[in-house]
């Protein structure tokens with residue numbers, strides 16, 4: 145560990161929070177990783193084009209200069225190779241962070257993650273403290289292979305944790321928790337949020353974390369609960385504002401932040417208060433996270449419901465590229481409004 | 491220009507005719523000019539998403555594909571391009587208007603607005619578009635060519651991948667499978683020195699990509715990728731071997747990516763001098779034209795006429811593509827399965843009936 149006295153000064157682009165200046169979602173993640181790498185020498189990062197180039201989205205900008213080639217490793221295009229290598233390093237007590245250039249390519253490493261990494265602790269081969277992170281999500285005309293939300297594929301894999309934040313504050317606090325966690329964490333970064341000016345915020349200047357496994361009440365309300373995460377939090381906010389104005393509906397929005405493990409308590413409490421549940425996610429519908437949430441509500445809060453739980457999701461198709469198709473594919477604020485009105489009027 | 495006496499024209503190499511040489515020139519020109527028009531459209535924000543250029547690599551794209559049997563009735567050879575093989579696609583008969591419609595995400599594009607750029611397929615003309623996950627088409631093309639073998643068809647497959655994509659597991663497994671099965675497959679490794687920002691030294695510790703051929707037990711050749719006729723020669727030999735039952739080949743073409751990974755990439759990791767050197771001394775079109783002239787295989791007038799025809803063809807294509815309609819939103823539900831549309835979430839239709 146480096147002591148404060150010998151720590152080299154940070155370059156300007158990672159000193160915004162220190163100076164009380166607002167940061168974007170992307171900058172928050174960069175600061176979080178940077179601070180953890182300063183704090184703990186066992187943390188290192190590997191992935192494609194992350195060194196001098198600073199990554200496809202520039203999350204790792206400046207890290208090579210500061211932390212050197214042994215801790216900021218440009219890899220060959222070998223997702224299964226560098227994910228496996230990260231697992232090996234984690235066995236040896238390192239805390240690797242794997243960057244997928246686009247999260248869509250995580251599927252190349254599916255075997256390594258689900259068969260090897262996720263089962264390691266259970267097999268008594270040792271827990272694997274490692275983070276696999278990368279840009280996810282649609283709305284940027286990226287087509288079928290640069291827009292995916294692959295959380296459901298891993299949601300079904302015991303042994304993994306899955307984090308998918310929606311605000312700069314949570315992104316920074318959660319990436320730090322993910323790095324410090326003793327189990328493998330998949331950390332999805334919705335690329336539509338990366339540089340959105342609306343998401344810029346001033347973060348605490350001192351070290352802070354946000355706990356994994358805890359949801360956050362994004363908006364308090366009493367008439368209806370919307371459970372959602374990632375970019376959809378902002379779409380739901382838009383819908384809630386409109387519903388308040390036009391219908392006088394008081395919508396509560398629960399931002400899950402962590403998908404695995406689910407914060408069942410937070411969902412239950414909210415639903416028991418509002419008696420109506422809408423689950424919204426950008427991922428496709430069949431086999432999506434919403435089904436699990438609705439099942440748990442069915443098991444544990446059936447008596448409290450005044451209306452059947454509903455979900456708003458993408459359609460069951462690959463992510464299409466052309467704007468009219470992608471706009472139809474993705475859940476829109478309008479869909480949320482329509483569903484909320486249906487529930488309220490039930 | 492004063493004319494001076496010259497020796498009789500050298501004989502044209504390989505099995506090419508003078509018409510072939512002009513045809514190759516036409517494809518080179520089409521590739522370069524089409525990309526210039528795409529770049530213009532990109533600047534006007536008429537391209538949806540990214541634009542990927544092959545400037546400086548057109549020679550190897552065109553010359554490799556030109557070695558294939560390019561019938562358009564579904565019985566010829568099959569090719570799978572990489573993002574920078576616009577030239578190969580045009581040689582196989584993909585049309586500029588198809589490519590333009592793809593890049594503009596039009597409803598009547600070959601993928602109906604569902605996929606990007608040159609990621610599209612046509613079995614009749616013999617191409618299967620790649621997908622973004624790199625290397626995936628190597629095993630797929632191993633399977634395509636396995637089928638040729640199973641059916642006793644004398645057809646050949648050609649698949650392209652970059653220096654970077656050779657690092658994928660899919661490449662390794664695919665070429666190994668093809669090698670063991672002696673599939674009639676030609677694997678073209680385009681060594682353009684970079685994978686996005688990553689130089690080849692961080693991609694492989696082998697001195698040459700062609701060295702990998704020995705490890706897989708396949709025929710290997712390395713060729714100057716900006717020497718159009720040399721590339722054609724290497725591709726011709728590999729295609730002939732494949733067709734006569736001698737199995738899989740790996741060809742490493744040495745070239746250079748003069749543009750960034752995509753139009754948004756300012757390519758700070760490539761030195762200006764390096765790019766300028768390739769441009770001024772090692773441009774595949776310049777070199778090809780010089781060869782044509784030096785051997786008196788073509789005249790200035792002929793090439794100028796071709797360039798003008800190409801320009802007209804492409805202007806028409808741009809106009810057509812610009813006028814094409816965008817897809818209808820509901821089409822997002824089509825073609826997930828053969829038998830029916832997938833169901834739209836109820837919010838796009840009638841509310842569900844919980845008692846229904």
Ligand SMILES: Cc1ncc(C[n+]2csc(CCOP(=O)(O)OP(=O)(O)O)c2C)c(N)n1
Pocket residue numbers: 192221223245246249252572574622623624651652653654655656658680682684685686747751
């Ligand atoms: C499996 C996978 N990982 C990462 C990427 C992201 N990516 C797209 S192109 C590229 C570089 C490709 O380099 P190369 O194979 O040399 O082809 P070139 O672009 O030079 O033609 C990368 C890393 C991808 N498409 N697929």
Ligand SMILES: [Mg+2]
Pocket residue numbers: 652653654680681682683684685686
């Ligand atoms: Mg390359």
